[in-house]
Amino acid sequence: MKTKLVGLFVIVLLLLIPIISNNYVIRLATMMLMYSVFAMSWNFIGGMAGYPSFATASFFGLGAYAGALCQVNGVPMFLAWVIGGLVSAVFAWVLGLAILHLKGHYFAIASLIVAEVLREVINSATGITGGGMGLNIPVLRMGVDAQARLFYFSMFVIALVTLAVSAYVSGRPLGFGLKCIKQNEDAAGMTGINTTIYKTTAFTLSAVFTGGAGAFYASWVNYIDPEDVFEILISIKPIVMVLMCGAGALVGPVIGAGLFLFLEELVWRNFLTFHVGMLGLMVVFLVIFLPTGLLSVDYRKFLKKVVR
Template identity: 30%
Template sequence: MSDAMQETGAVLEARKAYNETLRIKADQTRATWFPITIMILLIALPLLQFTGNYNYLLHMVLLTASYVALASSWNILGGFAGYISLGHNVFFCIGGYFAGMLVARYGWSGIALAPLAGLVAALFGYVIGLITLRVRGPSFIISSIALVMIARLLFDHWKFVGGANGVTLPPTELSVQWAKLPYYYAMLFIAAFTVWCSYKIKHSKFGLGLRALSKDEIKAEAAGIDTRFYKVTAFALSAFFVGMVGAVWGEYLTYIRPSIFLVILIAAYMVLMCILGGKGTIAGPVIGAILLTAFNEFFVATMGASELNILGTGVIMAVCLMFFPHGIVGSLARKGRLPRILNWD
C-alpha cells in the first residue's frame, strides 16, 4: 500500500511538472523539420566526392549512422520496455553472417538481403526472448551476456562459416571514389528507418504497453496487457533492426568474423549510447551515437591504445550513470530546457 501511495504521489508530481513544461513550451512543438533537414544534407553529402576525396567523412557518417540504428533499436527493448540487454550484438552477428554467407557463397547483394537478414535476426530474437524474458532485472542481463558467450563459442568453432577466421567477402567492383556509396545510403536509410520506427512504436498502443510494463510488469499485466507477447515482440523488433545493420556492415567491411560482431564492447556501446543520449527518448540514442563516435575518434587519435579506449569508455559510462542517469535529452527535458530542435518525441 505504501509503495502504491508513493507511486501515486510521484505520478501526480510528474504530471504536474509535465503539464508545466507543456504550458511553457506551448509554441515549441516537435521540430520535425530539423531531422529532415539533416537527412537531406546527408543525402546530398556524397556530391562532395566530385570535388575531392571525402571517403573518410563518408566513412564517419556511415559509422555514425550504423551506431544510430544500433542504439535506436536497442532503445526499443532497453529504453521502452526496460529490459537491459548486454547481448544485443548477437543479432548484429546473426544479420551479418546470414547476409555475408549468401554474399560469399551465392554472390547475392548484402544490401538487398538486409531486410531478410533482419527477419532472420528477429526470428532468433523471438525464440531467445521466449526463454530469457521469463526473468527480469539482473537475471535477464546475465542471460544476455551468456548469450554472447554461447554465440561466440558456436561461431568460433563452426567450420561452415569459417570458424574464428571468418569469411572474406568479394569486394565491390565500384571505383574507390564511389565504392562507399551503396553502403552509405543503405546505412543512412536503415538508421532513418529505425529512428522513424522507434518513434512510431513509442507513440503506438504497443509502445504505451511497453512503457507500462517497464514501470511495473505486474500492474501492466493486471491492466490487461499481454506482457509476455509485448516484451517478446519488442525483443524481436529490436533484433530486426540490429540484424539489418549487421548485414550491411559485414559486406561493407568485406569480411565477417566473430571478433567483429561478438565482442562485449559492441554491446557496451549500444547501452552507452542510449544512456548518454537518454534512454527511452527518440533523439537520445541519435545524440548518443554521434557523441560516442566522436569520443572514439578522439580517443583513438590521441591515445591510440585500445586499453585506454576501454578505460575511457568505462569512465564516461560510469560518469553518465552516476550524474546524468537520464542522459542528455532526458535531463534537459526534465528541466524543461530541451532545445526545440532535439524534441523529436
C-alpha cells in the same frame, strides 16, 4: 514545428555529406548511422520496455554471418541484408520467449552470454563459417568513391526505417504497453497487457534492424570473423549512447550515437593504448552525474551560471 525543422535540417545535412566531404568523413558518417541503428534498436527493449539487454552483439553477429553466408552462396547483396535481419529477428523471438521472464541483472547476464555462445558455435562450425579464420565476402565491382557512397546511402535508409518504426511503435498501443511494463510489470499484466508477447515483440524489433546492420557490415568491410562481430563492446556501446541522451526518448538514441562516435574518435586518437579504459570512465561519469541523460540538462540555466 521547430523539431520538424531541425529534423529536416539534419536530414538534408546527412544527404549533403557524401557530396561535400571526403571518404574518411563518409566512413565516419556511415559508422554513426550504424551506431544510431544500434541505439534505436536497443531503445525498443531497453528504453521502452526497461529491460537491460546486452544482446545487441548477438543480433549483430548473427545477422552478419547470415548475410555473409548468403552472399558467399550467390544471394544478391540487398536481399542478403534482409535475410540477415530476419534471421536475427527469428532468433530474438525464440530467445525472448526463453529469457524475458528474467528480470534486472538476471536478464542482463542471460542476454550477455548469448553472444559468447554464438561466437563459440560459429568458431567451431569451421566447415560452414570458416571458424576463426573468418569469412571473405565478394567485393563489389565498383570504384572506391562510388562504393563508399552506396554504403552510406544504404545505411541512411536503414537508419531512417528504424527511426520510422520507432516513431510508429511509440505512438501505438504497443509502445504504450511497453511503457506500462517498464513502470510496473505486474500491474501491466493485470491491466490486460499480454506482457510476454509485448516484451518479445520489443526484443524482436530490437534484433531485426541490428541484424540487418550486421549483414550490411559484412558487405561493407568484406571480411568478418567471430571475434570482430560478436565483440562485447557492440552490446555496451548502444546502451551508453542511449543513456547519454536519456532512455526512452525518440531521437535521443540518434543524437547519442553521433555524440558517442565523436567522443570515441577523440579518445581513440588521443589515448591509443587506453581508449577502452577511457570509455569505461565515461560510462561511470555518465551514470553518476547524469543518470537521466544529456537531454535532461537545462542548458539555459547552465549557460546563465557560466556567464556569471
